[in-house]
Amino acid sequence: MKKFVIACVMAVLPMTAGAAGGGVPLDHIEVDATNHASLQRGMKTFVNNCMGCHSAKYQRYERAAQDMGMPNELVEENLILGNQKIGEQMTIAMSAKDAASWFGAPPPDLTLEARLRGPDWIYTYLRSFYQDAERPWGVNNVVFKDVGMPNVLEYMQGIQVNNCTPEELAHGGHETIDPLTNKKMGQCLTVIKDSGQLSPEDFDKAIYDLVNFMAYIGEPTKLESHRIGTNVLIFLFIFFFFAFALKKEYWKDVH
Numbered sequence: 001m002k003k004f005v006i007a008c009v010m011a012v013l014p015m016t017a018g019a020a021g022g023g024v025p026l027d028h029i030e031v032d033a034t035n036h037a038s039l040q041r042g043m044k045t046f047v048n049n050c051m052g053c054h055s056a057k058y059q060r061y062e063r064a065a066q067d068m069g070m071p072n073e074l075v076e077e078n079l080i081l082g083n084q085k086i087g088e089q090m091t092i093a094m095s096a097k098d099a100a101s102w103f104g105a106p107p108p109d110l111t112l113e114a115r116l117r118g119p120d121w122i123y124t125y126l127r128s129f130y131q132d133a134e135r136p137w138g139v140n141n142v143v144f145k146d147v148g149m150p151n152v153l154e155y156m157q158g159i160q161v162n163n164c165t166p167e168e169l170a171h172g173g174h175e176t177i178d179p180l181t182n183k184k185m186g187q188c189l190t191v192i193k194d195s196g197q198l199s200p201e202d203f204d205k206a207i208y209d210l211v212n213f214m215a216y217i218g219e220p221t222k223l224e225s226h227r228i229g230t231n232v233l234i235f236l237f238i239f240f241f242f243a244f245a246l247k248k249e250y251w252k253d254v255h
């Protein structure tokens with residue numbers, strides 16, 4: 001019994017460590033690769049707002065079009081901004097060397113970002129930029145302190161300000177609730193009213209779609225793996241009865 005209890009505790013320990021996420025509490029989302037409409041909206045936001053600086057060079061436009069149920073022509077017309085072809089990877093023209101000198105750190109390729117940081121981290125990161133006059137771009141970030149990226153989605157979200165002390169912010173802040181949405185906006189942050197194009201709810205939805213897309217490009221075969229996995233389990237289940245019947249047949253004479 002004692003061993004069993006220890007085994008259970010050991011099994012749960014890594015989960016609690018993972019959930020801590022570096023001190024700042026992260027907002028949780030459930031990504032859904034079957035939601036094609038969400039993925040399509042996310043891809044549009046990604047192409048229009050992120051690919052000025054970040055590539056997703058392990059993802060091809062064509063594969064994304066197929067997986068999200070979009071005709072190739074539509075993707076070519078609306079989602080490929082340069083003169084790239086549908087069969088090409090989602091690369092960008094900016095060189096990493098130039099970018100490093102402009103931003104201090106080069107914007108990394110984002111194909112595998114959702115696997116590196118997890119969807120919750122990216123979802124929280126993109127919603128927790130706040131005004132900070134001491135930073136070169138005038139913004140800082142709760143989960144990525146002194147980040148080198150400007151808040152490129154400020155036109156959508158509006159200007160966000162921090163109501164906490166630096167210490168509170170570093171520890172996830174006190175439990176301030178956003179008066180507009182009644183949600184905890186990165187714990188300490190509130191958006192200045194009417195400074196962005198989207199309402200807080202719509203901005204959260206747009207970021208959900210964007211992160212959903214980023215999770216998809218991190219693991220484009222996930223849906224297929226799940227489908228194959230289910231079929232294999234069904235096969236094994238059916239096969240069990242035949243194997244069992246065969247075993248009975250073989251041992252019939254022995255007993």
Ligand code: HEC
Pocket residue numbers: 045046049050051052053054103105106107108110113117122125126146147148149150152153210
């Ligand atoms: C103007 C250029 C620029 C644009 C546009 C931009 N980023 Fe960034 N991004 C950067 C830079 C530079 C960094 C590296 C920051 C650092 O390391 O301090 C970065 C870092 C990141 C990171 C963290 C990477 C890590 O270290 O794990 C994520 C996630 C990210 N960007 C997502 C996005 C998304 C999503 C968009 C589109 C909504 C976007 N970025 C648009 C410049 C940009």
